[in-house]
Amino acid sequence: MFCKSCGTKMNDNQIVCLSCGCSAGTGSEFCANCGGKLNPNSVACLNCGVASSFGAAQIQGKDSNVSDKDWLITLLICLFVGGLGIHRFYVGKTGTGILWLFTLGCFGIGSIIDLIMILCGKFTDADGKEIKHGK
Ligand SMILES: [Zn+2]
Numbered sequence: 001m002f003c004k005s006c007g008t009k010m011n012d013n014q015i016v017c018l019s020c021g022c023s024a025g026t027g028s029e030f031c032a033n034c035g036g037k038l039n040p041n042s043v044a045c046l047n048c049g050v051a052s053s054f055g056a057a058q059i060q061g062k063d064s065n066v067s068d069k070d071w072l073i074t075l076l077i078c079l080f081v082g083g084l085g086i087h088r089f090y091v092g093k094t095g096t097g098i099l100w101l102f103t104l105g106c107f108g109i110g111s112i113i114d115l116i117m118i119l120c121g122k123f124t125d126a127d128g129k130e131i132k133h134g135k
């Protein structure tokens with residue numbers, strides 16, 4: 001492995017680069033696999049084809065529109081106290097949660113729509129990420 005900050009060869013069990021003092025795996029200037037200089041915007045090393053930290057983030061980004069909120073908990077909250085908007089508080093949508101609280105889930109309609117959305121895996125949290133069953 002190579003230091004991603006300065007490109008110096010490192011031992012695999014080294015936690016800090018002895019040349020620049022950066023901890024292993026930090027930086028995006030050099031390829032950790034071959035030590036070649038990286039273009040900070042390229043998704044992979046042009047020498048060896050290994051994904052750069054930028055590329056790895058992009059690959060991980062594919063899953064990032066799935067919420068880490070628990071689907072079953074959201075469903076159960078909505079089922080039992082959906083009319084009070086508690087499920088919206090749970091996912092961080094405090095604003096509409098308060099609205100739901102005062103209008104009893106938009107007179108029931110809002111909470112029924114939310115319930116259907118949750119069941120379809122289309123209900124989103126405050127970050128706009130979908131809450132999925134068995135994520
Ligand atoms: Zn270094």
Ligand SMILES: [Zn+2]
Pocket residue numbers: 031032033034035036045046047048049050
């Ligand atoms: Zn490389």
